[in-house]
Amino acid sequence: MYKLFNRFQPLFSSHILLYHATYRNIPINMEKGLHNVDPETLYKQIHWFKNYFDIVSVDTLFNTKSNKVGKLAVTFDDAYDSVFLEALPVLETLNVPCTIYLNGVTITEKPLWRDKIRYIINSDLVEDFLKFDEKFFNEKKIITSNFYTQTKSFECNSKEIDTVLDKYFQWKKISPERMRFTLRDASKLKSHPLISYGNHTYNHYVMSSLSKEEQEIEIIENEKLINQLNIKNSKVFSIPFGSASDFNKDTIELLKKYNYEAFLYSENKINLLPLNNKIKDRSFSLLSGERYMAKSSYNSFQKHLFKLDIKALMSKFMFKNSM
Ligand SMILES: [Zn+2]
Incomplete structure (x- = not known):
């Protein structure tokens, strides 16, 4: 029943899909906490969308002056190597555009700091790591049970945590x-x-x-790197972690300063569009769009779509101005 209902979604919504890794076999020490959709499931999901939605690039979605309803964009965050090796052939077969969101540090220097966190969790090193700098972690209220979420809280400067991570791995050799x-x-x-x-x-x-100041460096250093690469670049910015508490007024001011046209949330929502066909701006005076992470099996993906839909329709009905 829900699969049939999902077919009507293009009549009243636009979607921005969020993928991360696309491994057939997830690397060791990454299993827990990595969002992964294997290439076969990716094919099935995008093939389904292609039947019902008009798939466009995320920039086209925001720049479409006319009707955004029924449009869908595909995005990949963090540029896992599997996207190039395993997802790209799927996209080529289906002839579907996508935007890959890059973090310069991983291309030029070292691993993504969240992959270091995942490594620690998957290797059962959380307690050992917390003991390594007890004073720091006590101050930040980071304990074993909240380790994954508290380390990405806005209350803890990520740069400081990353510095401790590097020292720890150096010490552990x-x-x-x-x-x-x-x-x-x-x-x-x-x-x-x-x-x-x-x-x-x-x-x-x-x-x-x-x-x-730190935020500005994060934006411009990455932009410089992308500009040097001589590749087609997007003017739509992807906020790391993507929830409303993961950025602030300063972030938006900087995005406007550097001429970004829109930014992306990742709050597991679809975009229900009002009659003027503008994706909501939440009074930040910069366009924004919601994304959701595709589930890792085809059936759970269809159920998830149905739930997102019900959630969106209910919130529109109950809080008229919220979407
Ligand atoms: Zn990311």
């Missing part, structure tokens, strides 16, 4: 390369007719945990 799964060679970021590349900040830190 564990090579950071063991947790580097994102694309590490800029020459592989080729210009491709189906791909555009977007800014996801240099280090993927929680923007609202940083000072305005």
Whole structure:
């Protein structure tokens, strides 16, 4: 029943899909906490969307002056190497455009700091790591049971946590390369007719945990790197972690300063569009769109779509101005 209902979604909504890794076999020490959709499931999901939605790039979605309803954009955050090796052939087969959101640090220097966190969890090193700098973690209220979520809270400066992570791995003599799964060679970021590349900040830190100056560095350092690569780039910005508490007024001011046209949330929502066909701006005076993470099996993906729909329709009905 819900599968049939999902077919009507293009009549009243536009979707922005969020994927991360697309491994057939997830690397060791990454299993817990990594959002992964294998290439076969990715094919089935996008094939289904292609039957019912008009799939366009995320920039086209925001720039479409006329009807945005029924349009869908595909995005990949963090540039895992599997996206280039395993997802791209799927997109080529289906002839579907996508935007890949990059973090400069992973291309030029070292692993994504969240992959270091995942490595610690998957290797049962959480308690050992917390003991490594007890004073720091006590101050930040980071304990074993809240380790994954509290380390990405806006209350804890991500840059400081990343510094402790680097010191810990150095002390343990564990090579950071063991947790580097994102694309590490800029020459592989080729210009491709189906791909555009977007800014996801240099280090993927929680923007609202940083000072305005630190946020500015995160935006411009990454933009400089993308501009040097001579690849098609997006003017739509992807906020790391993507919930309302992960950025602030300073972030939006900076995005406007650097001429971004819109930004993306990742709050597991679809966009129900009002009659003027504008994606909501939440009074930030910069356009924004909601995204959702596709589930890792085809059936749970269809159920999830149905739930997102009900949630969106209910919130529109109950809080008329909320969407
Ligand atoms: Zn990300």
